[in-house]
Amino acid sequence: MENTQSTLQAILRTTNAVVKTDVKSILVLYEEKIHNIGDCCVRFDKLKYFRAFFNNATLNLNFKSENLKFIDGLLTNNPHIAAISLLDWNEIEFEKYDIVIAVMYNEEKLLHFLHAKYGAEIAAGTRTMAVFSMSQLILPPVDFGKYLFPLNRPLMESGRTPEPGELYISDEEQAWADRWLEAHGMKAGEELFILLDSTLRKEKLLNPIVYFEFVAALLKRDNARVLIFDEAAMGKEDFYRAWLGDACMHKLIVSKGLKLREDICLLGSSYTRMVFGPCTGLMHCASAVYNRYVALGLPEEQAPLLAVYTGQYKGLEQNALTWWGRAPLVKCMMLKKRSGGPRLELLHDLPEDEKPLNNSLPCSAFTSAMLIDFVNSRIGAPTAKLAVQG
Secondary structure (H helix, E strand, O other): OHHHHHHHHHHHHHHHOOOHHHOOEEEEEEOOOOOOHHHHHHHHOOHHHHHHHOOOOEEEEEEOHHHHHHHHHHHOOOOOOOEEEOOOHHHOOHHHOOEEEEEOOEHHHHHHHHHHHHHHHHHHOOOOOOEEEOHHHHOOOOOOOEOOOOOOHHHHHHOOOOOOOOOOOOHHHHHHHHHHHHHOOOOOOOEEEEEOOOOOOHHHOOOHHHHHHHHHHHHOOOOEEEEEEEOOOOOHHHHHHHHHOOOOHHHEEEEEOOOHHHHHHHHOOOOEEEEEEEOOHHHHHHHHHHHHHHHOOOOHHHOOEEEEEOOOOOHHHOOHHHHHOOOOOEEEEEEEEEOOEEEEEEHHHOOOOOOOOOOOOOHHHOOHHHHHHHHHHHHOOOOOOOOOOO
């Protein structure tokens, strides 16, 4: 233990003496299993601040292989990352990096590894090692974390910069999405309404009757197609048919068993007119995709309607402002109890002192009329009735 502590003290001295202009290469060790798309999408975006803070140093990331789905889905084409690896620590050449950034709950494990591999050289003064901890900035908070390495508070503050998050869909990926939709019935001149219908917590969802009344209203729109994601191929098409009947199913597209990255590309298709859903991961992805499109020159008024409905947040989720306050394109809908009864209001339109409050009515209180009226007010009322196939 004493030798380990000597190694830690040497690492701390080196880390505290780091001059950021001297940093040319960075390794981020992301050691935890990823569970939620939304959390991951928001937190991954902070990685770009690491590179910018260190004057565009080379940024490499190392993950556990169990996170491959999220890495492929959320980090493909990211221009801020030089390389992504899935290596065991014994396979990593730590000596190539000016600093290591730890993103893990158990930083003691990293200390013991570095001591075993480099402790003798560190003690002899022939090797220096700098390690910062960003675990508490990047990871969801827990009460069992063992954090040993110093925080870089200026770096942490740069990670709180209120810039919109971005995902990077290439032209080729958007073209693939368009071709996929066309192969599933999408035609020139039609508009795609993407509905997100699942979340880990059922209380985040609308009442099923309200939801399917809303879906039916969308399907009545002239030239409308509705896209549903069925990543697990669990038979959603039959479920929708049971609620909606056969007449309108030709206007429903279901993506079955696609990869996360492919579903994200569909969000960014050139046909997309609206993305609608609860406070969930793919809504964060949609926000990030179109933030990037706007950064590349898409006029905001030409972006799809990104509409998220929210209710009452619990525990560490905090409030709607936490998740959507930095999403300029997202219309975050909430129900507020007013003197005239429940009223649908948007987060960005609330008075500043009311935005952080967690006093919305639950999602089950939304009505289909509220939601239909909101969509019509944003993109126009339908101009034709649904044509029944004979």
